[in-house]
Amino acid sequence: MNFSGSGANWFLILSLILGSAALAFLGDVLGFRYGKQRISIFGLRPKYTSRLITAITGGVITVIVLGVLSAFSQDVRTALFSMNYIQQQLLDLRLQLNQSQEIADQAQEALAEQQARMQVTTASLDLARLDLDSLRNDRLLLEQEKSDLAASVQGLRDESEQLKQALHTMRSGSIALSANVLLAQGAFEPGTSEEEARKGLEDLKQRARVAAQVRMSELLPSTPRSVSVTFDPEEEASLLKRIEDAPDRLYVRAISRENVAFGEEVGVRFEVGRSLLLxxxxxxxxxxxxxxxxxxxxxxxxxxxxxxxxxxxxxxxxxxxxxxxxxxxxxxxxxxxxxxxxxxxxxxxxxxxxxxxxxxxxxxxxxxxxxxxx
Known part of the structure; x- marks a missing residue:
């Protein structure tokens, strides 16, 4: 504890010193005077009477000092007249301090527990955030997979439609144009020239193309206007040779080679023979x-x-x-x-x-x- 003289009441202190000195001097003078005059108080010898006066003077000095201090200081009054109360208050304060200390310790322990719980909660929150991020990523992946599946489903639907169309085409292929269907026929008189044979054969081929187109259009109105009809060039060349300068009348038939589905090309073969008048x-x-x-x-x-x-x-x-x-x-x-x-x-x-x-x-x-x- 540090003391500082800057706040001391030096006037009061000096007054007490001077007053005490004056009273001590006065008591000594009185004791000396009463002793010299042989005055006796309470039947005491003069020597003891002088000492009694000196003692009373010291007591008066103390009483005056205490009175002055009590008059000028609340702390002195409290120390002199309320010591037991202060001690009881100090005891109560110590008890309260102990209780407060216990409460503080309990609060410290509770705070430590709360901090531990907070750490656990923070860890749980971090895990929950990680789970949330994982769920978000999973959701994005699922949405992507959903989009991919939707695209796959659409592709499968398109493929299914194509397969249905292909199946329909396959099923109706034999109906579109069967094998051995007579598409066109013509006759060539004896002595036909090369030019006439070529012209007649081209006319026969054109009529075969038209007949194939008509037959397919009757079954499927959406059939393209141009149907691919093919002929064997070697067979055609051999046929032209036979027609040129033939001694008899010949018939030529254009017949489909095989079953044809919609969209496929039509293969045509030729059949030739003697044409007799029946x-x-x-x-x-x-x-x-x-x-x-x-x-x-x-x-x-x-x-x-x-x-x-x-x-x-x-x-x-x-x-x-x-x-x-x-x-x-x-x-x-x-x-x-x-x-x-x-x-x-x-x-x-x-x-x-x-x-x-x-x-x-x-x-x-x-x-x-x-x-x-x-």
Whole structure:
């Protein structure tokens, strides 16, 4: 503890010193005077009376000093008159200090625990942040994978559509154009020149291209306008040689080589042979008697049966059928139904005649007209 004289009440101190000195001097004078006069107080001898006065003077000095100090200092008054209270307060303060110290220690321990928990929480928060970052990265990866899968799915859908189209094409390939379908045919007279043979063959090839296009368009309207039709150059050259200066009439047929799917090129082969006159215009190709008056007679069924038998007869006579359909010709629909109506109006036995409508050669077709004889 450091003391400094700058704040001391030197006037009070000097006053106390001087006052105490004056009282001591006064007591000594009184004691000396009473001793010299042989004055006795309380029956004491003069010598003791002088000492008593000196002692009383010292006590008065002390009382005056204490009174003056008490008058001028709150601390002195508290020290003199409230010492027990101060000691009790000090004891209470010590107890409170101890309690505060304990509380501070507990608070320190709690703070340490809180700090430890905070460290654990901070570590957990860091882990949670890492997990969050990982989840964000996983989400980005999943979104990327989702985008990739969506693109893959779209690609698979496109591929599926292409496969469906290809499957449809494969399934309908035999319908588009079958093998051995007669696309076009023509005849070359004896003594045909090279130029005429080339021109006739080109015309035959063009008609084959048109026929292939028409057949495909009937099945699939979206078929491109230009269908690729190919011919074997070596076969074509050999055919031209045979046609030039041939002694007989020849027929040439353009026939599809194999089944063709939509979008594929059409391969065409040539078939050549002697063309003989089998029926002249008006010749009877086939005839048959029907009992039109019978109750179970069906005019339409009878006419279908007649045309089937006529085809067999024409093939037997040498007419070449279509290699794909085995037909030798067609009868227009209106002619067929007119013939049915005519046949229904007859109620007696009738002969149906199938007559050649124009000259019919080996290659056909069989152009037909019907006549009825009752």
């Amino acid at each position: 029926y002249s215009d008006g010749d009877v190709i086939y005839r048959r008697v029907y009992n039109a008056q019978a109750q179970d007679f069906d005019a339409e069924e009878a006419l279908h049966s007649f045309l089937r038998d006529l085809k067999v007869s024409a093939i037997h006579e040498g007419v070449l059928p279509d290699p794909a359909t085995n037909n030798v010709g067609t009868l227009r629909g209106e002619e067929f139904f007119d013939a049915v109506e005519t046949l229904r109006s007859i109620h007696t036995p009738v002969i149906i005649n199938g007559l050649a409508s124009g000259d019919i050669h080996t290659e056909g077709p069989v152009n037909l007209r019907l006549s009825f004889q009752e």
